[in-house]
Amino acid sequence: MHGRPRKAYKPEEEAASAAKAAKLRALQSQFMSNHHNKIYTKEAVDLSTKLLEINPEAYTAWNYRKLAVEDKLSRIESDPDLIKTILDEELRVVESALSQNFKSYGAWHHRKWVLSKGHSSVGNELQLLNKFQKLDTRNFHAWNYRRFVVELTKRSEQDELKYTDDMIGSDFSNYSAWHNRSVLLSSLLARKADGFLPNKKIPDEYKLVQNAIFTDEDDQSGWFYHLWLLDQTVNVETPLLTSSWPSHGSRISLYAGCSNGSFSKLTTFGSESGYFPLVLNFDQAVGGVSSSTVTIDTELKGNEDLVWEPVSKKNSHVSCVWVARLKYISSEPCFGKEYKVKVKIGNSPGIVSSRGCNFSASYEFVFTAHVHDTVEESSQEGIVSWTDGFDIWDAESKDLNALTTLDRSNAQMDSKWRQEAIAEEIDLFRELPDSKIGKLTLARLLMAKAMISDDAVKGVHYNEILELYKDLMALDSSHYQYYKDVHSVALLRKVTSSTEDLSGHLFRCRNMNNSVCLRLNNLSLSRIASVEKLLFVQMLDLSHNELHSTEGLGGMQLLSCLNLSHNRIRSFSALDSLRHLKQLRVLDVSHNHIGEHSVDTTRYLCSSPLFNSEWTQDEVGRQMPTLVTKYWDAYFVLRDLNLKQLDITGNVIAGDVFSSFVLRVVPKLVWLDGKKLEI
Amino acid sequence: MKKKIASSIGLSAIDEEAVDERSLSTKPSKTGRLRSFSSIFFNPLQSRDSSSVFKADELFLFFLPAGGFAGNTGHDPHVLYTLSAVQILALFDKLDILDVGKVSSYVAGLQNEDGSFSGDMWGEVDTRFSYIAICCLSILKCLDKINVVKAVDYIVSCKNLDGGFGCTPGAESHAGQIFCCVGALAITGSLHHVDKDLLGWWLCERQVKSGGLNGRPEKLPDVCYSWWVLSSLIMIDRVHWIDKAKLVKFILDCQDLENGGISDRPDDAVDIFHTYFGVAGLSLLEYPGVKAIDPAYALPVDVINRILLTK
Numbered sequence: 010m011h012g013r014p015r016k017a018y019k020p021e022e023e024a025a026s027a028a029k030a031a032k033l034r035a036l037q038s039q040f041m042s043n044h045h046n047k048i049y050t051k052e053a054v055d056l057s058t059k060l061l062e063i064n065p066e067a068y069t070a071w072n073y074r075k076l077a078v079e080d081k082l083s084r085i086e087s088d089p090d091l092i093k094t095i096l097d098e099e100l101r102v103v104e105s106a107l108s109q110n111f112k113s114y115g116a117w118h119h120r121k122w123v124l125s126k127g128h129s130s131v132g133n134e135l136q137l138l139n140k141f142q143k144l145d146t147r148n149f150h151a152w153n154y155r156r157f158v159v160e161l162t163k164r165s166e167q168d169e170l171k172y173t174d175d176m177i178g179s180d181f182s183n184y185s186a187w188h189n190r191s192v193l194l195s196s197l198l199a200r201k202a203d204g205f206l207p208n209k210k211i212p213d214e215y216k217l218v219q220n221a222i223f224t225d226e227d228d229q230s231g232w233f234y235h236l237w238l239l240d241q242t243v244n245v246e247t248p249l250l251t252s253s254w255p256s257h258g259s260r261i262s263l264y265a266g267c268s269n270g271s272f273s274k275l276t277t278f279g280s281e282s283g284y285f286p287l288v289l290n291f292d293q294a295v296g297g298v299s300s301s302t303v304t305i306d307t308e309l310k311g312n313e314d315l316v317w318e319p320v321s322k323k324n325s326h327v328s329c330v331w332v333a334r335l336k337y338i339s340s341e342p343c344f345g346k347e348y349k350v351k352v353k354i355g356n357s358p359g360i361v362s363s364r365g366c367n368f369s370a371s372y373e374f375v376f377t378a379h380v381h382d383t384v385e386e387s388s389q390e391g392i393v394s395w396t397d398g399f400d401i402w403d404a405e406s407k408d409l410n411a412l413t414t415l416d417r418s419n420a421q422m423d424s425k426w427r428q429e430a431i432a433e434e435i436d437l438f439r440e441l442p443d444s445k446i447g448k449l450t451l452a453r454l455l456m457a458k459a460m461i462s463d464d465a466v467k468g469v470h471y472n473e474i475l476e477l478y479k480d481l482m483a484l485d486s487s488h489y490q491y492y493k494d495v496h497s498v499a500l501l502r503k504v505t506s507s508t509e510d511l512s513g514h515l516f517r518c519r520n521m522n523n524s525v526c527l528r529l530n531n532l533s534l535s536r537i538a539s540v541e542k543l544l545f546v547q548m549l550d551l552s553h554n555e556l557h558s559t560e561g562l563g564g565m566q567l568l569s570c571l572n573l574s575h576n577r578i579r580s581f582s583a584l585d586s587l588r589h590l591k592q593l594r595v596l597d598v599s600h601n602h603i604g605e606h607s608v609d610t611t612r613y614l615c616s617s618p619l620f621n622s623e624w625t626q627d628e629v630g631r632q633m634p635t636l637v638t639k640y641w642d643a644y645f646v647l648r649d650l651n652l653k654q655l656d657i658t659g660n661v662i663a664g665d666v667f668s669s670f671v672l673r674v675v676p677k678l679v680w681l682d683g684k685k686l687e688i
Numbered sequence: 689m690k691k692k693i694a695s696s697i698g699l700s701a702i703d704e705e706a707v708d709e710r711s712l713s714t715k716p717s718k719t720g721r722l723r724s725f726s727s728i729f730f731n732p733l734q735s736r737d738s739s740s741v742f743k744a745d746e747l748f749l750f751f752l753p754a755g756g757f758a759g760n761t762g763h764d765p766h767v768l769y770t771l772s773a774v775q776i777l778a779l780f781d782k783l784d785i786l787d788v789g790k791v792s793s794y795v796a797g798l799q800n801e802d803g804s805f806s807g808d809m810w811g812e813v814d815t816r817f818s819y820i821a822i823c824c825l826s827i828l829k830c831l832d833k834i835n836v837v838k839a840v841d842y843i844v845s846c847k848n849l850d851g852g853f854g855c856t857p858g859a860e861s862h863a864g865q866i867f868c869c870v871g872a873l874a875i876t877g878s879l880h881h882v883d884k885d886l887l888g889w890w891l892c893e894r895q896v897k898s899g900g901l902n903g904r905p906e907k908l909p910d911v912c913y914s915w916w917v918l919s920s921l922i923m924i925d926r927v928h929w930i931d932k933a934k935l936v937k938f939i940l941d942c943q944d945l946e947n948g949g950i951s952d953r954p955d956d957a958v959d960i961f962h963t964y965f966g967v968a969g970l971s972l973l974e975y976p977g978v979k980a981i982d983p984a985y986a987l988p989v990d991v992i993n994r995i996l997l998t999k
Binding site: 012189232236611 | 758759762763808811814849854855856860876878879886889892893895905907923928934944951952958959961972974982983997
């Protein structure tokens with residue numbers, strides 16, 4: 010079935026093949042009779058041996074042999090020698106079958122079954138394995154069986170590590186050995202075994218994997234191991250808070266009334282509901298954020314027992330982003346006052362990363378909330394236009410600094426070896442100028458360096474990183490879109506890396522009463538990133554880019570106006586992360602590709618009725634079952650949003666049927682495709 | 689291994705000897721009934737009406753009292769063939785002939801304490817069987833018969849440091865196993881456990897210079913990976929990271945233009961297994977004239993929508 014040349018059968022071959030098939034059928038037919046009549050005589054068992062020698066894939070024969078063994082064992086007294094003899098015969102049959110096909114699941118499992126009975130000598134097993142490893146060093150059945158034997162014999166991880174040393178030493182192009190090494194090493198590092206501290210071990214491993222990468226630049230065997238080492242170097246196990254909104258030391262102005270981005274200052278927020286979001290952004294997915302692990306100390310009434318929600322799918326209880334809603338409007342007159350809010354994270358244990366690490370020592374930040382009683386007169390019901398009158402925003406840089414400062418105060422300990430390792434690797438990879446893996450690894454190393462070093466140096470590296478990804482788009486065109494995506498990530502990191510860079514993309518929207526808009530349009534962006542630095546954004550223009558999904562946007566909790574027109578969005582399921590944006594009122598997805606493709610690449614990434622969970626339909630949904638089935642993803646995304654303005658023109662899905670469906674699902678919609686709707 | 693996965697994806701009841709002896713494509717079938725199952729499975733993808741040819745009741749020749757199906761008459765039951773039977777019946781909208789309670793209990797009964805699944809009563813554990821159980825029970829709408837949380841936890845325990853998945857904890861990442869794990873996580877709404885960028889890069893690097901896909905680093909390309917790698921990439925929304933046009937060309941180059949069928953590699957012998965995966969791959973690549981196939985269930989999208997989106 011694999012690797013057999015295509016050629017017509019010659020008549021002699023046909024005849025021989027037919028004869029072989031006839032013989033096999035006769036054997037099988039007799040075997041079945043024995044099996045169904047539970048005949049376990051020597052003759053019958055020998056027949057099964059013959060069958061398995063020809064076809065080790067005859068799974069029922071392996072089952073039969075197990076029944077025969079159990080039958081035999083039940084008849085004899087527990088004589089260990091006799092038992093061993095019976096089982097040894099099974100091992101012999103397995104070995105014979107494996108010599109026919111060393112990838113036979115049935116054969117390997119039968120051997121495991123025999124060994125698990127505990128009566129056979131395990132001493133030979135590693136030798137047997139060595140034989141198979143020589144035949145094919147990538148035989149994963151053999152590697153799996155090796156792990157089984159190691160478990161059985163309690164062989165040490167250090168000894169097994171030495172084995173991978175030997176395998177890699179004789180041939181670096183052995184991904185299976187590198188994989189096994191990664192499993193063993195990560196275990197030894199995790200339990201801090203003697204001589205296995207990361208600051209010493211990781212640099213050693215870099216030296217080991219270099220041979221694999223530099224000897225043959227096209228051989229992938231060491232690539233993923235190197236990427237894992239980089240991850241170990243850069244990422245600290247303990248989860249950290251990377252940013253928040255409001256941020257430490259900031260002063261926000263809160264207004265009553267609706268918010269559609271119509272506020273002139275960067276730090277202003279308004280909501281009809283009288284709640285503002287408190288957003289926590291961690292460097293990795295964590296669980297356990299609750300009112301017991303995060304305490305709020307403030308005079309703002311009504312915030313005693315906050316409910317914290319992860320910005321994630323329904324099934325998931327972990328996320329990088331957590332939100333709680335703080336009440337700032339109550340029945341009591343408390344307007345015009347300034348309130349200090351103290352947020353303490355990790356006072357009591359409970360915040361744990363998805364890898365099982367606890368949040369580090371308690372961390373605290375403070376901000377001030379100035380509550381205003383008047384509704385700003387600019388809270389309009391008018392249509393939001395994305396094309397008219399944008400003015401450069403005068404940077405009130407103190408304001409912006411407070412918002413964009415990435416909090417590194419709870420920075421990683423023990424960073425010297427990390428920075429040194431990265432620096433050495435960078436020097437080394439500069440020596441591989443024209444290879445794909447050389448450029449890709451160098452770009453990744455430079456990104457890593459930017460992440461763990463001081464702000465001042467950052468700007469310099471990003472241009473080099475962007476150039477490297479551009480080179481790779483040409484050098485390895487099959488993976489063009491991969492490099493495009495990481496290029497977009499790097500570009501957004503650059504844009505958000507300094508106040509100067511960021512303020513170049515901030516504009517005042519004249520027609521929206523000079524409210525602040527972040528414009529990232531026409532940048533060929535294919536990915537969204539650095540949202541943790543953009544938590545303050547309320548109006549965002551991402552039009553005329555190459556986005557095919559809004560993955561990553563869920564953390565932008567203050568977002569009320571979003572322009573995604575002229576992108577490559579193919580379905581509403583690709584907009585699933587927008588469901589977390591409770592402030593979203595204006596959405597433009599016009600001129601995309603919604604409805605154009607038969608393949609939905611985000612079908613399983615969104616919360617949907619495909620997961621066999623209760624398909625909860627509201628009244629509206631129950632009235633239009635056919636349309637809800639047809640437009641299930643649009644239904645789920647739109648009904649969770651409180652949109653006032655929506656643009657969907659220029660998509661294959663658009664039309665009278667879809668428009669009337671939208672109007673039923675989004676009853677509070679005021680503007681559709683630029684037209685005001687009759688109430 | 690691929691034979692097993694092939695049957696798990698609906699190529700049911702392959703008469704292994706017939707396949708081995710290559711008697712399928714040219715000679716009148718020695719195993720007429722079986723060959724008609726397989727060819728019927730392919731037809732819907734090419735939009736031909738074959739429901740008149742398929743006799744659903746014949747499947748019961750492979751059904752055993754325990755509730756599972758066997759690979760062929762006389763053989764023992766196994767989840768592999770049980771899923772095939774369920775998929776075939778789903779395809780022809782004939783699930784009502786099943787004793788759903790019995791079949792689902794058979795499958796659910798194979799879940800172990802740690803959340804893993806055995807293939808049959810003899811206890812072989814493999815994430816392939818996790819996928820099979822979850823896919824099968826999902827189609828039968830009996831997922832609540834198993835402990836889904838534990839099943840997901842077990843699959844996650846098979847996640848490797850390269851982002852991929854193996855057959856058991858600590859086993860090497862392999863595209864076939866990755867399909868099974870990602871598919872199972874997709875069906876249970878648990879894809880948040882996957883590091884999409886990390887796995888996506890590992891998967892997209894399966895595309896070699898010829899445009900074909902291999903199953904793991906430094907191996908030869910093979911048309912069947914057009915399914916396993918491709919469907920995995922689609923489920924995690926990273927399919928744009930490969931060159932689709934090049935892959936289409938590779939699949940088409942694997943056709944036997946004289947006698948029909950698709951082989952694992954250009955100029956190799958064809959078989960129904962690779963023919964199926966080649967066509968399924970072309971469907972995922974939106975090749976004109978091929979019906980849309982669901983990447984998690986390996987069944988046409990309209991079949992899955994019919995089963996899961998209506999009460």
